[in-house]
Amino acid sequence: DAGITQSPRYKITETGRQVTLMCHQTWSHSYMFWYRQDLGHGLRLIYYSAAADITDKGEVPDGYVVSRSKTENFPLTLESATRSQTSVYFCASRAPGPRIDTEAFFGQGTRLTVV
């Protein structure tokens, strides 16, 4: 199916464990993003990527690692999960172009609980 998909949809993990959230898009969009959504904060950018092998930090990158070896995949890893990383995580992608005037498209979200 075309679109952007995240997995898993729900995850419970223990403090200190490593967790990887997956994001896959079928549009060949150059740009991909990871946001976290917490009550009262809207969506905050964790990391973003302009293309394969090009990534950069967003507003709240501490404790997270990303990679992008293929255009269609953008996994997010929590190296040692903490309770403060309990959140809903959204992956998004955007089309490329000399003038970026398209909106970002979002995955369904991953609800992560760290206990």
Added chain:
Amino acid sequence: ELKVEQNPLFLSMQEGKNYTIYCNYSTTSDRLYWYRQDPGKSLESLFVLLSNGAVKQEGRLMASLDTKARLSTLHITAAVHDLSATYFCAVDHLPIIQGAQKLVFGQGTRLTINP
């Protein structure tokens, strides 16, 4: 640093009434997006506003952009229960020279429409 602020953050209104959600942003940008999020769901694109004075309408929703005032409004006309959701505005972080466009989101406005 681009900051995006919405108000109100919570809005409860009756069916049939009109109201406006405001989105202010702190630095120059001429690209603004409105999204809708239903509880437990992902974000759905509503409007893309790409220039000063842009106005878009879809059903009972109308969005406008004033880049000089750094202000966008989302106007709801004759509200119906189905419009109950959380609405986010998002602004493209300029300048776009590094190759990756970062959307910065407002905190969201939780809209409840009562019969």
